[in-house]
Amino acid sequence: MAGIQLHNLSKIFKLKEEDVVALNKINLNIKDESFVTIVGKSGCGKTTLLRILSSLESKSEGEIVFTQGNTVITSPKIAIVFQEPRLMPWLTIRDNMKLSLIKIKNRHEVNRRVDHYLELLDLWRFQDAYPNQISGGMAQRVALGRTLCYEPDIILMDEPLGALDIYNRKILQDEIIKIFENCKKTIVFVTHDVDEALYMGQQVVVMNNGNLVNHMRISESHSKDMNSHEMKALKRALTHSIMDSRIIRNDFSA
Numbered sequence: 001m002a003g004i005q006l007h008n009l010s011k012i013f014k015l016k017e018e019d020v021v022a023l024n025k026i027n028l029n030i031k032d033e034s035f036v037t038i039v040g041k042s043g044c045g046k047t048t049l050l051r052i053l054s055s056l057e058s059k060s061e062g063e064i065v066f067t068q069g070n071t072v073i074t075s076p077k078i079a080i081v082f083q084e085p086r087l088m089p090w091l092t093i094r095d096n097m098k099l100s101l102i103k104i105k106n107r108h109e110v111n112r113r114v115d116h117y118l119e120l121l122d123l124w125r126f127q128d129a130y131p132n133q134i135s136g137g138m139a140q141r142v143a144l145g146r147t148l149c150y151e152p153d154i155i156l157m158d159e160p161l162g163a164l165d166i167y168n169r170k171i172l173q174d175e176i177i178k179i180f181e182n183c184k185k186t187i188v189f190v191t192h193d194v195d196e197a198l199y200m201g202q203q204v205v206v207m208n209n210g211n212l213v214n215h216m217r218i219s220e221s222h223s224k225d226m227n228s229h230e231m232k233a234l235k236r237a238l239t240h241s242i243m244d245s246r247i248i249r250n251d252f253s254a
């Protein structure tokens with residue numbers, strides 16, 4: 001497990017005509033074993049942040065510090081789940097899940113992990129099927145299983161449920177929460193959906209135009225009633241900060 005501290009993190013894309021500030025000196029502290037959701041309009045910098053955290057993109061300025069308790073660590077295991085499951089069509093579900101374990105030579109350990117996550121994600125019956133024989137929701141569950149097999153310290157999720165219908169979305173939301181509670185990972189989950197951000201996160205971070213504009217801590221329990229007065233009020237406040245680009249805080253490191 002690992003925590004993440006962002007210090008004045010910036011990303012500027014240099015285009016021919018102009019510079020695009022995708023992240024503007026943001027400061028954020030994500031604690032070890034916490035579930036943080038990031039919500040904001042399209043283009044506000046959510047994906048850029050995840051891509052920098054996972055080293056798919058370089059930062060322009062600032063610092064990222066990974067921690068374990070009070071100790072700074074250099075290279076935590078980080079995995080990313082995308083909106084599309086990105087499965088290999090010529091491999092079975094079982095073999096797709098093994099892909100993240102390619103560096104592990106011990107076959108017993110590989111099978112132990114794959115068996116464990118096939119079971120946990122209720123994919124056991126489908127282990128010999130191919131991706132074109134399963135539904136979209138199930139394919140995303142396989143993508144999640146492949147990530148969990150890797151046993152990362154930090155899981156970054158970029159709109160992982162965005163392509164699913166509302167029913168499968170709900171089921172997977174609860175499964176991801178259950179996995180978080182069982183496996184105690186640090187999860188950073190990006191979504192456009194305010195309800196999803198509130199329902200899933202222990203903390204919700206709002207981004208707007210490359211800035212951090214709000215940071216809410218939600219009650220510890222994940223059994224949230226989205227129709228309660230408290231959640232409705234939080235939803236109103238979140239929506240307001242997503243829509244109002246005048247508010248800029250950028251420092252939520254405390």
Ligand SMILES: Nc1ncnc2c1ncn2[C@@H]1O[C@H](COP(=O)(O)OP(=O)(O)OP(=O)(O)O)[C@@H](O)[C@H]1O
Nearest residue numbers: 013020021022040041042043044045046047048049
């Ligand atoms: N490779 C790139 N080159 C130039 N500009 C980029 C690049 N990637 C992202 N941007 C710009 O950076 C800003 C943030 O983009 P980003 O994809 O991080 O937003 P987002 O919040 O994830 O959007 P969405 O929800 O639509 O995925 C946008 O203005 C985008 O056009």
